[in-house]
Amino acid sequence: xxxxKVVLVxxxxxxxxxxxxxxxxxxxxxxxxxxxxxxxxxxxxxxxVKAHAVLEQAREYPSIADAVADCALVVGTTAIGPRVLEHxxxxxxxxxxxxxxxxxxxxxxxxxxxFGCEKFGLSNDDMSYCHWLMRIPTREEHGSMNLGQAVAVCxxxxxxxxxxxxxxxxxxxxxxxEHLERITELLxxxxxxxxxxxxxxxxxxxxKIRRLVRRLQLNAHDADVWLGMLRQILWKSEHRE
Amino acid sequence: xxxxKVVLVxxxxxxxxxxxxxxxxxxxxxxxxxxxxxxxxxxxxxxxVKAHAVLEQAREYPSIADAVADCALVVGTTAIGPRVLEHxxxxxxxxxxxxxxxxxxxxxxxxxxxFGCEKFGLSNDDMSYCHWLMRIPTREEHGSMNLGQAVAVCxxxxxxxxxxxxxxxxxxxxxxxEHLERITELLxxxxxxxxxxxxxxxxxxxxKIRRLVRRLQLNAHDADVWLGMLRQILWKSEHRE
Numbered sequence: 001x002x003x004x005k006v007v008l009v010x011x012x013x014x015x016x017x018x019x020x021x022x023x024x025x026x027x028x029x030x031x032x033x034x035x036x037x038x039x040x041x042x043x044x045x046x047x048x049v050k051a052h053a054v055l056e057q058a059r060e061y062p063s064i065a066d067a068v069a070d071c072a073l074v075v076g077t078t079a080i081g082p083r084v085l086e087h088x089x090x091x092x093x094x095x096x097x098x099x100x101x102x103x104x105x106x107x108x109x110x111x112x113x114x115f116g117c118e119k120f121g122l123s124n125d126d127m128s129y130c131h132w133l134m135r136i137p138t139r140e141e142h143g144s145m146n147l148g149q150a151v152a153v154c155x156x157x158x159x160x161x162x163x164x165x166x167x168x169x170x171x172x173x174x175x176x177x178e179h180l181e182r183i184t185e186l187l188x189x190x191x192x193x194x195x196x197x198x199x200x201x202x203x204x205x206x207x208k209i210r211r212l213v214r215r216l217q218l219n220a221h222d223a224d225v226w227l228g229m230l231r232q233i234l235w236k237s238e239h240r241e
Numbered sequence: 242x243x244x245x246k247v248v249l250v251x252x253x254x255x256x257x258x259x260x261x262x263x264x265x266x267x268x269x270x271x272x273x274x275x276x277x278x279x280x281x282x283x284x285x286x287x288x289x290v291k292a293h294a295v296l297e298q299a300r301e302y303p304s305i306a307d308a309v310a311d312c313a314l315v316v317g318t319t320a321i322g323p324r325v326l327e328h329x330x331x332x333x334x335x336x337x338x339x340x341x342x343x344x345x346x347x348x349x350x351x352x353x354x355x356f357g358c359e360k361f362g363l364s365n366d367d368m369s370y371c372h373w374l375m376r377i378p379t380r381e382e383h384g385s386m387n388l389g390q391a392v393a394v395c396x397x398x399x400x401x402x403x404x405x406x407x408x409x410x411x412x413x414x415x416x417x418x419e420h421l422e423r424i425t426e427l428l429x430x431x432x433x434x435x436x437x438x439x440x441x442x443x444x445x446x447x448x449k450i451r452r453l454v455r456r457l458q459l460n461a462h463d464a465d466v467w468l469g470m471l472r473q474i475l476w477k478s479e480h481r482e
Contacts, residue, residue, distance in 0.1 A: 015256065019387055019389075019390060022386070022387055022390070023386070023387070023390055025380070025383045026377075026379040026380060026383055026384070026385075026386050026390075027379060027380065028380045052383075091402075091405045092397075092401075093401055093402055093403070093405040093406035094405055094406050094407070097406055136267075136397070137400065137401070137402065137405065138267040138268060139266070139267060139268065139269045142266045142267055142293075143267070144267075145263070145264070145267050145393070146260055146263055146264070146389065146393075148260075148387065148389070148390060149260060149263070149264055149267075149389060149390055149393035152386070152387075152390035152393055152394050153393050153394055153397045156333075156377070156394045156397065156398075157397070157401075159378065160334055160378070160398075161332075161334055161378065162334070162406075164332045164334040164335060164378065165334035165335055165338055165403075166335070
């Protein structure tokens with residue numbers, strides 16, 4: 001069982017329930033709990049053609065107290081800005097990392113992450129079951145997110161790897177200087193034949209072309225491709241005459 | 242005009258177009274571009290009751306080349322894992338930060354962020370317009386995200402503040418030791434009266450209670466509330482006898 005339980009409080013829209021389940025599956029969480037869902041919505045979400053295993057295993061609870069009973073950390077999500085609330089409020093960047101740490105303990109802390117209903121979010125009464133609240137850093141003028149999108153963004157922050165943010169992907173092997181020089185020579189020959197280069201500026205033009213080719217920062221594979229293309233162009237220009 | 246353009250390639254579902262626009266508005270981006278959208282979907286999305294300004298200003302383009310013509314960086318999103326693609330592939334954590342840096346330049350680089358159609362994602366032909374690709378770190382077994390959720394997650398990473406991840410929210414002023422000691426004394430008196438404490442273990446029990454109260458890590462406000470509650474309980478127990 002996943003130590004993170006996503007708890008939707010009174011969801012009304014089957015598409016949102018389905019979207020929450022899909023994001024959970026995308027990011028590797030399996031335990032969806034619904035508090036007092038609109039019955040038709042839950043039924044429709046379950047019967048959707050593309051319903052996920054997450055949704056099939058989702059459980060219904062009559063109250064928040066029941067849904068979070070086995071959890072040692074209960075976090076509520078809210079679109080409310082940093083206005084005075086009776087609860088500690090953490091931005092997602094920070095709160096998500098705190099949750100990730102709790103989940104990574106051995107044994108992991110059982111964590112409930114609460115999302116309110118589409119229209120009103122979590123009520124003050126709902127929030128009173130939470131240890132703290134988490135805020136997605138949306139714009140003040142348009143803070144309220146779609147439920148399925150809010151679930152996706154919160155779960156992403158929780159699985160997000162700070163290490164991956166630092167890693168530069170392996171660059172492809174850069175082209176060797178001899179290939180760059182061969183490209184420069186071929187390009188110069190072709191440009192000479194085409195009349196682009198005048199004899200009197202030949203020296204400075206050669207340097208310009210050399211620098212231009214280096215700035216392409218070609219990798220070994222692409223340098224081969226360019227060499228092939230230039231050789232063919234040169235061959236054709238020689239045989240046309 | 243926002244320097245980040247969200248480009249949806251051949252979207253089919255009006256709800257997804259609307260969800261993409263909503264996430265853009267949530268995270269402060271305004272320029273939505275649609276390449277060859279399913280006409281009915283675009284019309285329906287626009288006519289939705291809660292259509293956003295973002296959607297009203299969305300523009301339609303006949304091809305990717307047209308949609309990204311004014312952009313100096315074109316990034317494609319894909320659910321494909323690190324399988325061999327002809328393109329440099331970056332995980333969202335890293336790619337999102339690269340995009341954020343480009344947007345923060347003065348003047349900002351115009352960036353196009355491409356999302357493929359719901360069913361197939363970006364084709365190889367679509368990707369060939371991109372400088373590099375970005376991958377949301379979903380599970381290998383279920384990599385494909387809902388379009389609206391994928392847009393939300395990518396935009397969140399772009400606006401995400403690395404600094405906010407480090408900040409510890411201001412803790413409330415902790416309770417002064419004299420208040421903790423007063424709580425300890427009151428609790429001890431009440432427990433004595435209630436028969437919880439036996440005279441012979443009194444000394445060690447007092448220490449236990451003292452440590453128990455310290456571990457509550459009360460803030461100044463909550464300490465006041467507890468003091469009030471305990472005083473009332475004591476008063477009642479004295480006046481009942």
